Amino acid sequence: MSASVTTAPAAAGTALWERDAVLAVDHLTMRFGGLVAVNDLSFRAGRGDITALIGPNGAGKTTVFNCITGFYKPTEGMMTLRQEEGATYLLERLPGHSVNWKARVARTFQNIRLFTGMTVLENLLVAQHNKLMIASGFSVLGLLGIGPYRADEARAIEKAKYWLDKIGLTDRADDPAGDLPYGDQRRLEIARAMCTDPILLCLDEPAAGLNPRESNELNRLLLDIRRDQGTSLLLIEHDMSVVMEISDHVVVLDYGTKIADGTPGEIRDDPKVIAAYLGVEDDEVEKVEAEVGV
């Protein structure tokens, strides 16, 4: 299958994200029975970049996310995560929970998945589960009340406070997460993912359902995260204002295949992208029909 892949025109492969990629996806293919959801997809997400994955509905974006974050095992392909210290993880080989704990990839969900019956604070503490588990001596020491658990829990609460402050929910820390309005739930989910100290944060449509003001706040939050934490971001988004405003690098998918890859400016003018989103002009259809012989 010779998929028509437009390589980034920026100086043939020396784009920033090619030089220091936090995530390298190579020849990723995901089949569900006969359906090819993702077809031979390769792209790089640069360290410290905000990479956007866009495409029409059903293009396979969320499937890519599910492969990266360990919810699906890809049919073919390789996903390499390089940490700054040099450690390398092949994400497709890690068990589901290790993608977050070892490789430090965190994610949010398209339909928000908070622990609605737990308080906002508890949500952020659950995110720090593994560290606290070790601190509590895998519950044995914690049960007996010995060991460093108390101090570590206080530290975890401090960290939660930091993120609550960041997303402006300090006043609602003791309310159940299910009580929050939609926009706050979105931000809380991002904060919860950030509490796992990720080096790559994958956001599945973070701006969906937000009004323009909330969407602006979200942009600021994401830029802050990149600046203060040095976390690389990978996001799926339909809201083009978000994509064009904050992303450094855009990858466009259509029918599971990459059709464009470049800076937002390049993508905006790419005829293939315009065709995928808006359809092609009539004379082109006629041309194709003539070739096929209808």
Place this chain on the structure above:
Amino acid sequence: MNAPHAMTAGTAAPATARYDWGAALKDASLAALVTLGLCIPIVLLRTDQGAGVDLLLRPRIGMVASFVAAVFAARLLHHVLLARRAGRPLVEQKAEVRTTPNAVPWAKMGLYAFMGVAMSFPLIVFLIQGGLSESRYWVDLGILVLTYVMLGWGLNIVVGLAGLLDLGYVAFYAVGAYSYALLSTTFGLSFWICLPLAGILAAFWGMLLGFPVLRLRGDYLAIVTLAFGEIIRLVLINWVDFSGGGAGISSIPRVTFFGVPFSADEGGFASLFGLTFSPMHRVIFLYYLILGLAFLTAFVTLRLRKLPVGRAWEALREDEIACRSLGINTTNTKLTAFATGAMFGGFAGSFFAVRQGFISPESFTFLESAVILAIVVLGGMGSQLGVAIAAIVMVAGPELLRNLGFLKAVFGESFDPNEFRFLIFGLGMVAMMIWRPRGLISEREPTAILKERRAISGSHVKEGHG
């Protein structure tokens, strides 16, 4: 039932809304009609033994009429209550909604109160009944209730916290009981050595069950756990060489006061402490033994809830996929929940064996699992106090309903309250499902607070997918 929607009408225009009495009357008549339909096959005809072998049919029209009238009146009364509520001004209703359910201090106080009453129960009974042997019935009932409180608290870890529906909990109870019975009769080990061993063995079996069911959710999980409970029971029946089969194991060594037997002779408990011998010493010791075990269960559960593993259990109940995305090893988390719950089941089982002195597979039927699960669901999943109250209601309730002699004054001398105690019990359960469908105490207490402790309304708390 097509009840008039007084509530919604009331909230819309409370002061002006007039209650639709015609509809209320119609609804009450309909309920009475349904009762009549039900009463005709069930209550109307009574068969009495005639002079010889023949049966005499005796119609009880008066009784049917009184039932129908009672239902009609009750339904109408319900409507009167609804009408009064609808008549209330809107402002008052709003104020009701504003007060957040702050049941936390209340629930905690309740738990302490329960502990206090449980600790002093034998003394209270002794003072009321005026003697050791006279209070035997009540202390025995207390032991039975506390056994179910403990089982409820143990199952609460699996069902209430981790949200895994376990219909085969009695299997671990059986493992615990047979562990003690076999270890003590075969190797002569004492109860105090067997108790932890029984817990460990039950936890081990909990893990064994956990592994195959990790991928299952909801109904499928329930079916497999149900099957597991049955498998254990069938193995105990059929593997005669090992477990004694259906005949069970008898003459299991009785409990000792940390090595001192409760016997009448020299060196026994009574002579050691200079008391006159009474078989009640052993019973009261058993009471405090199960009380201690139950408190241990509650203490460990409350403590675990505030540890990361407890939070992970609750998070697992809320959303398993989100847990995985946060790096929580859901496999291990589920296994620890199964193992911890099973361990307490094992403790309770070995207590059961040492108390009875005889066990057989008959004691570990599915009905037991169902009762324990009903206690957890009735009490409110995850709530310690709720489960304790539910255990009292479920176990002591039918027992206490035996003493309904005063109803004879209402229904006549021929009325036998024993025949109706389960009917009354069932009515109570139906009422529960209507007014508190999420259990007696459905509010959840947060495990960590920043500023202010607020209870979480049960409507937010999920029940788990299995």
